[in-house]
Amino acid sequence: MIELRQLEMFAAVVRAGSFSAAARELRCSQPAISQQMRALERAMGGPLFVRAGRWLELTAAGRLLAERTTVMLAELAATRQRVRAVAAEDFDTVRVCGFPARTRT
Amino acid sequence: MIELRQLEMFAAVVRAGSFSAAARELRCSQPAISQQMRALERAMGGPLFVRAGRWLELTAAGRLLAERTTVMLAELAATRQRVRAVAAEDFDTVRVCGFPARTRT
């Protein structure tokens, strides 16, 4: 299964240009990146990067995924924000509050 | 953090109309659904369902999320398929194979 965390990591790698730079950006170890990118490549059925020693290059599949990933992560973030906004002023769920008071008869 | 699995479960719940029906559809236990929906509601900052005893209703936030979720899951599936297709006939990575043979000199 394809995981969301992997897409975030992938986006960071593309943006940063290397696994270690992405790890610094995401505040995690680069073995974590390496693992997840391997898993992502397995899920995608082939390599996404060309390991060119110093720097990374994207394969054709990698370029396509990078483009789509950017869009999808942005959509997800926007959705989250909008849903949270609606949930905050929920018109469907009625909240009732009260306080103790003396009966006035 | 919002998880992909949660969105799939949410979509199934919306489609099926109840937690237990969704569990049957996804071949998992309904406590699993219940847990993840609780987590999703926490991530969204408010309730997505109105627990009306027998059936579930969606809140305003739930309706919005349902709409967006359908789109995003479809996009993800399409992306996966397209990337896999490209990875399958990878033009960037060169695969070389050989077999043992007698030298013809």
Next chain:
DNA sequence: AGTTATTACGTTGCACGTAAAAATG
């Protein structure tokens, strides 16, 4: 030599299932 990716391994958190309880019609 210095930077970067991979491999190996131990740990912890989380998703899930089973079982039991609560709620609703």
Next chain:
DNA sequence: CATTTTTACGTGCAACGTAATAACT
């Protein structure tokens, strides 16, 4: 009373960090 959701609890897996190894300039 039957169906459904929630709570409680135990377990197994997978993501991660640390450490060590390998590869490249």
